[in-house]
Structures are given as C-alpha cells and as structure tokens.
Amino acid sequence: xxxxxxxxxxGKSYTLPVVIGTEDExxxxxxxxxxxxxxxxxxxxxxxxxxxxxxxxxxxxxxxxLRYRGISIEELAEKSSFVETAYLIIYGHLPTSAELxxxxxxxTSNQNLHEDMKYHFEGFPSSSHPMxxxxxxxxxxxxxxxxxxxxxxxxxxxxAARLISQVRTIAAFSYRKSVGKPIxxxxxxxxxxxxxxxxxxxxxxxxxxxxxxxxxALDLIFLLHADHEQNCSTSTVRMVASSQANLYASCxxxxxxxxxxxxxxxxxAVVEMLQQIHASGDDGSKFIxxxxxxxxxxxxxxxxxxxxxxxxxxxxxxxxxxxxxxxSLKIDDPLLNIAVKLEEVALRDSxxxxxxxxxxxxFYSGIIMRALGIPVxxxxxxxxxxxxxxxxxxxxxxxxxxKGRICRPRQVYVGQSLNSYVPMSTRK
Ligand code: CMC
Numbered sequence: 001x002x003x004x005x006x007x008x009x010x011g012k013s014y015t016l017p018v019v020i021g022t023e024d025e026x027x028x029x030x031x032x033x034x035x036x037x038x039x040x041x042x043x044x045x046x047x048x049x050x051x052x053x054x055x056x057x058x059x060x061x062x063x064x065x066l067r068y069r070g071i072s073i074e075e076l077a078e079k080s081s082f083v084e085t086a087y088l089i090i091y092g093h094l095p096t097s098a099e100l101x102x103x104x105x106x107x108t109s110n111q112n113l114h115e116d117m118k119y120h121f122e123g124f125p126s127s128s129h130p131m132x133x134x135x136x137x138x139x140x141x142x143x144x145x146x147x148x149x150x151x152x153x154x155x156x157x158x159x160a161a162r163l164i165s166q167v168r169t170i171a172a173f174s175y176r177k178s179v180g181k182p183i184x185x186x187x188x189x190x191x192x193x194x195x196x197x198x199x200x201x202x203x204x205x206x207x208x209x210x211x212x213x214x215x216x217a218l219d220l221i222f223l224l225h226a227d228h229e230q231n232c233s234t235s236t237v238r239m240v241a242s243s244q245a246n247l248y249a250s251c252x253x254x255x256x257x258x259x260x261x262x263x264x265x266x267x268x269a270v271v272e273m274l275q276q277i278h279a280s281g282d283d284g285s286k287f288i289x290x291x292x293x294x295x296x297x298x299x300x301x302x303x304x305x306x307x308x309x310x311x312x313x314x315x316x317x318x319x320x321x322x323x324x325x326x327x328s329l330k331i332d333d334p335l336l337n338i339a340v341k342l343e344e345v346a347l348r349d350s351x352x353x354x355x356x357x358x359x360x361x362x363f364y365s366g367i368i369m370r371a372l373g374i375p376v377x378x379x380x381x382x383x384x385x386x387x388x389x390x391x392x393x394x395x396x397x398x399x400x401x402x403k404g405r406i407c408r409p410r411q412v413y414v415g416q417s418l419n420s421y422v423p424m425s426t427r428k
Contacts, residue, residue, distance in 0.1 A: 009037050019050075023058055040410045047306065050230075051407070052238065056089060056393050057229040061307035066314065068227055069093070077317045082222040083107065083192050086164055086389035089227050090396060104192075106161035111186040111195070113169055114144045121177050130381045131259045133174040138167065139252035153399065159247050160392045167388050168192070171381045172199030178377070193219040196385070201373065214372050217325045218382075221365055224314045225383050227390025229307075233257040233264065237391045241398040242407040254391045255384050261301070264362075264383040270302040271366035271376050274335040277342075284342045292351045300346060302339075302363030309356035315363055322364040322371075331371050339367060 005016045005028045014036055017029040027050045034040050043049045058067045066073040069088050076085055087095045087103050095103060120140055124133055145162070147155060165186075173183050176199075184199045194215045201208035228234065236257035240250040258264035277287050291300040305312055326333060343359055346352040369379050398404055 007037075009039060012037075019053070021053070023060065034410075040412070042412055046235075051235060052230070052397075054229065054394070054397060055092065056390070056397065057227045059229055059307055061305070061309050064308060064310035064313050066228070073224065073313050074317065076223060077220060080223065081192075082219045082226065082386070085223045085226050089389045090160060090393045103161065106158060107165040107192065108188055110158065110162035111165040111169055113166055113173070114141075117141070117144065118173070118183065121173055121183075124174075124177070126178055126180065128174070128178070129259075130171060130174040130178065130378055131255060131265075131384070133177075134167065134170055134381055134384060135252045135255035135259075137170045137174075138163070138248050138255060141166065142246055142248040145248070156247075156396070156399075160396075163247065163251060163392060164388050165192075167385050168196045169199065171378065171385060172196060174381075175200055175375070175378055178375075191215070193222065197372075211329075213325065213328045217321055217368055218372060220317070220321055221368065221382060222386035224317060224361060224365075225386030227387070227393065231263065231306075232260075233387065234390060234394050238394050238398055239407045241395045242404065244399075247392065247395055250395050251388065251391045254387070258384055258387065259380060264380045264387070266301050266360070266362040267366045267369070267379040267383060268376050270339075270362050271335065271370060271379070273301045274338050274367075277338050278334055284338055284345060288342065288345050288349065292349075300342065300352075300357070302366075303346060303352065303359055304355070304357040305360045308358060308360065311358050312360045314361040315359045318361060318364045318368065319359075322368045325368050325371050329371055333367060333371060335370070336364075336367050339364060 003018045003020075005018055007014045007016055014033075016033070019027045019029050021027075030041050041049070056069065058070070059065065068076060068085060069092055071088070071094075076088075080088075083104060084095060084100060087100060091099075117137065117140060120137060121133070124136075141162075145159060169186055176183050182204055184202050184204070186195050187198055190198055190210075194210045197210050197215060197218065198208055230238075233254040237250045237254040240253045241247075261269040273287070277284055280286075287298070288300065290296040290298045291303075322336065325331075326336060343363070346357065352358075365383075366376070366379050369382060370376070374382065
C-alpha cells in the first residue's frame, strides 16, 4: 500500500504523506498543503476531516464496531462499571484493584460542591433548562480551583475526579431546584450511580430505596455514553482545550455543544416525538411519512448517525436493557410500543434503507430514563454525566501533547469584495 498520495494542481504534481491508523484507517496528511500549493481543503461539516490522531476510542461505522482503548463496548457493557470504564478511558488501561480504589476514593472525596457554589443555584429561574445550569456551574468551578487556570497540571487527577463526581452533584441539585425541593447532599458509602439516584430522589426525611436493577440500568447508560471519538461536543472540548483554556472551561463548552437536538439533545427529542405521536393517535406511519418529506421539517429522532452506516452497537445494548428494565419494574409504556413499531417500519422503508439510517443510542435510552422516573429535561444532562470521562481523556490527550497547536480552521471567503464605508446621510 502506498504511503504517499499524488495530487495534480495547476499543472504541477505534489506528493502528500499517507497516515495509516492501527485499524487500517487511512488519511492523507494535508497539513503542508497550503504552504506547498496555496490551496486549502474544504470539507463543510467535517465529514472527511481527521482533526487529530487519538488513542482513546475506535469506531468502524460500516461494521458497527465501538471500542474504548481497544475493548469492545459489548464486553465492557457486560463486565465493567461506569467508574472502571471512566478510568480506562482517561488513563488508557484497566485499573488494578488498588488503582480503582484510589480513583473511587478521589471521586468520593471530591463529590461535594464548594459550599459557596450552592448560592449560584439561587440565581437561576426555576424554569431553567438543567443543561444551561450544568454548563454554567462547570465553568463556575474554574473560579473555585484557580490552580488549573494558571496552567498547573500537578493536580490533574484530582480535578478530573472532581469533574466526574461533581457533574452528577450539580445535575441532581439543578433537578431538585427545578421541582422546588431541598438539595440532597451525596452520601459516602454509596456507589457512583446509586449516589446520583439518592441525590435526585431522596428527601431529608425519607431515603429513596435504590433498586439494584435501576442503578445497574443507569450505570450502563453512563458507560455506553462514556466516549465516542470526535463527535461535535468532544471536538468542541478539544478545540477549547487547544487554546490552553482550563479543564472546567473546556468541558463546560462540551456541555453546550451536546445540548442541541442533533447531538445529545436527541434523547429528549425522541421522547417528545413519541409523546406527540401517542397523543395524536398515529401508530407511527404518519410520522414516518413526514420524516421522509424534507418540507415537513421533521426527522425521525434517534435515527441516523454521521459515522454509523450500520446498527449503532450501543442501540442494541440499550434496547435489551430497556426490555429488561420495563419488565423488572412491571412498566407497560405505550411509548415503547410506538418506538418498536417506528423501528420496524423504518428498517423496511427504502428511504431509511438507502440512506443507511438505523436507530442510534438515543432511540431507546429515553424510554429507560422515563421508566426510572427521570424527567425528560434531565435526559441530556445524563448523557453529559456519562460523556465526562471521554471529554476529560480528550482534554488530557491535547494537554499532554508537546507538539500540540491551537485548533484554527481556515475558510473560503465568499462575501463582498473590497467595499467602501458609506456615510449615514447618503445611505439608502
Ligand atoms: N430522519 C429522516 N431523515 C434523515 C435522518 C432522520 N433521522 N437522518 C438523516 N436523514 C436523511 C437526511 O435528510 C439526508 O437525506 P438526503 O440525502 O436526501 O438529503 C440523509 O439522510 C443524510 O443525512 P445528513 O443530515 O446529511 O446526515 P448527517 O451525518 O449530517 O447527520 C445526524 C447525522 C445524526 C445529525 C442525522 O442523522 C439526524 O439528524 N438524526 C436525528 C437526530 C439524532 O438522532 N441525533 C443523535 C445522534 S447519535 C448521538 C449523538 O452523537 O449525540
């Protein structure tokens, strides 16, 4: 296989290096293209742009493969926990029992917000979307731990653990505020996900009973969301981190990017779509017809993916978990029946087949979260809790790279050519 690509431009011939990844992913290195030829590449939406080399996550979208640090998502879903997987993603290897214990201890000792941070919650209207609160509060953490801002990375492990642990505390506090209930502090002795459920649903006078199957289902959702290579939010984190902004600022930007309905916001959008279909009495067929009609402005939410042109492996695992959770909690959710019907119809419909549109991770995750009693506005927040290890690992990869440069794409300018300033009095 050639390790060079040839390019003809303006009658001249150029050679460009070819880079081949561990799993035979091939890229043409265009980093010297402009200097050599005066041309840049144009790739709107970055569908063909490799923005970095990374050792964290591998996806083969054609085959439906997802691996964190080389381990398949199916194996991790079956054998690991969110906390262990978070360690794997950030530090590059499965922890020994001593390493896992140390990491868990760090998560516990950093789970409480700085007491002064609590007052920030008072300033938000109770109708605030929790994603807005989450990004604001993560960024606010920069004010409380200024060593990071001065570029001191000696406490990186502690900051990483604090972020993973406190994003959960912030999420729970913002939920409690939105329903007018008192804040519940985290409790030592609870595991990561059980503690989150405790902070969400306990009351000062009554501890919430944590069912193991509920904690396990939520832990699995976090694990399945823990990283997904260079998606919109992770690329945002890397972009911000490349300017040497601190860890909290970079991850806060990731939360904002995740919020949109084409990305993490899709889990909320899926349930809202299913609720609308249910309320309208449609069995799903009318909605499918609308989703195929570009003029309708509708899409089948939870379907399609930029990278997966086959089943999203996370969706398969989530669907199985969804069936188990609903069975175990004895919940008969009509939205599940609608989702199953939509999937069946779409997978047989030539529009979806030709475009290789399959259910993605968000298609069934919302139905599980609903069954666990989590309000729909919190769904994307839960995605953010899960994605935090991936953002931190990507931040670390940037920060650890001695050859790292600020990310700064170019553009092809298509606006007005040189023009003159017109005084106000003569403007039409
Ligand atoms: N419903 C109907 N048509 C669709 C859908 C859909 N969900 N997704 C893509 N298409 C069509 C699209 O209209 C286009 O058709 P045509 O070729 O005729 O113009 C074709 O399929 C290719 O779509 P695209 O928009 O160019 O694909 P993309 O790679 O830019 O977008 C996506 C990927 C995930 C944003 C898109 O599939 C989508 O909007 N899906 C619904 C939202 C969703 O579920 N997002 C969650 C993604 S997974 C979790 C995450 O990463 O956050």
